[in-house]
Ligand SMILES: Cc1ncc(C[n+]2csc(CCOP(=O)(O)OP(=O)(O)O)c2C)c(N)n1
Ligand code: SF4
Ligand code: SF4
Ligand code: SF4
């Protein structure tokens with residue numbers, strides 16, 4: 145492991161860059177991630193946001209930021225980031241902004257923007273090698289408009305548009321898009337998944353990514369008490385379970401080379417994770433839907449079997 | 465027509481409450497209309513919902529500015545300058561407040577009947593959660609004096625079944641509604657059908673703003689969201705036991721709202737002005753140094 149300033153929770157910077165009093169839900173899983181990002185970048189960042197819950201963060205006349213924030217149309221956060229980056233570069237070149245006052249440009253959007261509506265502008269920005277961070281808070285649906293299914297919604301989750309019915313007992317019949325792989329296929333310098341429960345892992349990744357010029361992409365697992373139907377106090381516990389059950393693998397890819405950064409010794413049964421959220425309630429009530437739970441579990445085992453083989457991981461998975 | 469306005473916080477069941485009342489009125493043969501509005505804000509933030517009940521067709525739509533009855537589902541809203549639940553309540557109307565204890569009508573409102581009852585306490589006791597959609601609807605039904613107990617219970621069952629509530633929880637909600645219906649009185653409501661509101665519109669006096677003035681406007685008041693005071697969203701309040709706290713930082717790191725810091729003795733201190741009461745800190749503290757108590761603030 146290369147040198148890192150983050151070894152334990154004791155190393156998390158205490159300086160705050162996000163003021164209290166924002167209008168987002170109590171217990172939102174995205175806020176701790178944004179806080180940590182700001183800490184890791186020492187507040188020296190311009191955020192570019194696309195429509196979503198977090199658009200409400202910064203509504204005149206109140207702001208929780210000491211830094212800047214730009215709001216763009218749904219599909220265009222990376223285009224907005226390009227404009228800011230270019231402007232900063234030109235101002236620095238002309239000597240109008242001293243180089244030491246340069247800031248990082250961070251796209252911060254939901255999964256709806258990242259997986260679906262803004263995908264092409266992201267692809268373009270990665271291709272152009274834009275020097276930016278993209279942080280997506282993946283709450284697995286279009287939350288701000290009432291929790292409709294997005295490309296990030298996982299198999300069998302109930303959303304406002306994938307309610308379980310007599311004919312489609314599982315809720316969402318499709319599966320989650322693999323954004324990590326979509327981004328990775330562009331071979332940017334850095335792609336990672338992070339989770340609000342795994343803070344040291346997250347800070348190390350931001351630190352590592354900062355060494356690279358070019359697109360640096362982060363997908364954050366984001367418990368959403370309002371859309372997932374869980375108690376507000378459970379957000380961090382659910383995030384831990386997602387990692388321990390293997391639902392949310394923590395990994396990074398440097399110039400396309402994948403490495404898992406946290407590997408559970410034994411995967412906990414996925415049921416433990418599913419049972420924490422109302423969006424999976426139909427898998428257990430009124431009757432247990434064994435075959436659906438089994439399908440979810442088997443998909444997870446399959447993923448980890450493949451990874452265990454390619455990365456020679458020390459992980460115990462039941463045989464197929 | 466009777467106009468009822470519900471004020472609560474996102475997550476308390478405000479919308480469901482107005483729906484249950486609307487459905488019950490319908491079951492009793494009235495024409496009814498209900499609709500919620502949400503602000504741009506989310507769970508915990510003020511939410512309003514409206515129910516209109518009438519014997520004749522309802523042509524009015526949208527906001528209710530002049531309610532006969534107001535149901536305040538969280539007493540802290542009385543102090544909230546954004547929610548202003550008492551605004552526009554008609555003279556002779558009724559105000560129900562979900563509060564731990566009674567209080568005299570606030571200044572300027574002694575021409576209304578005030579009824580208080582601790583719905584949250586009752587909900588916590590019976591269903592174990594601070595969700596009060598069914599008892600608030602039952603309270604409103606009883607206050608109208610128009611709606612029968614059987615209809616409010618039937619409407620509760622139907623609306624909650626649509627939300628796919630488990631049978632056991634549904635039973636408890638009905639029990640809660642029945643108990644509330646029995647204890648809440650029906651006050652005499654003496655409101656007048658309001659006159660259509662006409663306002664004098666004064667001609668706009670416009671003074672052009674100069675370029676200099678605009679660019680010097682101070683809008684860079686950074687990090688000022690702390691002035692919003694999201695602390696009144698709380699239903700439960702986290703309390704740190706300094707004897708047990710070791711200053712391990714866990715709660716500080718996980719608090720979504722940057723509301724915890726360490727004091728000079730290395731103990732966690734909570735910013736109650738803005739803590740939303742999510743209880744992540746309580747859940748995550750490895751030393752179980754944080755406990756929770758119900759937030760009780762009596763409006764005075
Ligand atoms: C082009 C366009 N279509 C639809 C909308 C309406 N809209 C605003 S926010 C939102 C949901 C965003 O979902 P996501 O990106 O996942 O963020 P979240 O709401 O989950 O935070 C939608 C559909 C919009 N603003 N612009
Ligand atoms: S709806 Fe979900 S993602 Fe949006 S603010 Fe609330 S908890 Fe956060
Ligand atoms: S998590 Fe518990 S012990 Fe640690 S600082 Fe917070 S209150 Fe103290
Ligand atoms: S309950 Fe605890 S974690 Fe939640 S906002 Fe308050 S201090 Fe922060």
Ligand SMILES: [Mg+2]
Pocket residue numbers: 254255256281282283284285286287294
């Ligand atoms: Mg989303």
